Amino acid sequence: VAREVVRIVTPGTLTEESILEPNNENIITSIVVSKNKKNGYHYGLASLELSTGHFFTSEICPLHDADETDLFNTLITEIYRITPSEILIQEELEDLHFELYRSLNNIKNNLNSKKVHLALTKRPPWEFSKDDAKLSLCQQFRCQDLIAFELENRPLAITAAGSLLKYAATTQKAALPHINNIKYTSNTDRI
DSSP, X not given: OOOOOOOOOOTTTOOOTTTSOTTOOOEEEEEEEEEETTTEEEEEEEEXXXXXXXXXXXXXXXXXXXXXXXXXXXXXXXXXXXXXXXXXXXXXXXXXXXXXXXXXXXXXXXHHHTTOOOXXXXXXXXXXXXXXXXXXXXXXXXXXXSGGXXXXXXXXXXXXXXXXXXXXXXXXTSOOTTOOOOEEXXXXXXX
């Protein structure tokens, strides 16, 4: 009998109802950080509930009078609101944005102490390529561009969503046809 890995189970990719908490979504999230010399840090955030295919993304970038602290606090508030089971982060996040790295570990410890488990999963830099992410999303949604999803010219949202989609496909070792839409929300229209 030939043996092979048919699926990789991680905290955010569990779909078995018998294991999961009833009436709670099991969400996996991807966070992308970019530093702009002029405006400081910008963030891309994507989340997926694998069993239902509910997929959404956003960018947390400066609006007219928002400062860097406001953006950071918005991101942290979103993470607490979403309460994912697993967060994909850039392998170099600790060097890129130490304050965020420390805050994510604090969130993890805080949630875990309340019996809400959160895993932080470091992923290599090449999994956060905007071009690869866009290609993955276009292939998944069978489209030429992402205009219909309001993602055109939103590189951080695309990168977060694409890296998350690729991770889900890799762990599931299968196509994910039930993920057929993605919703974008802006800073002012929180997820």
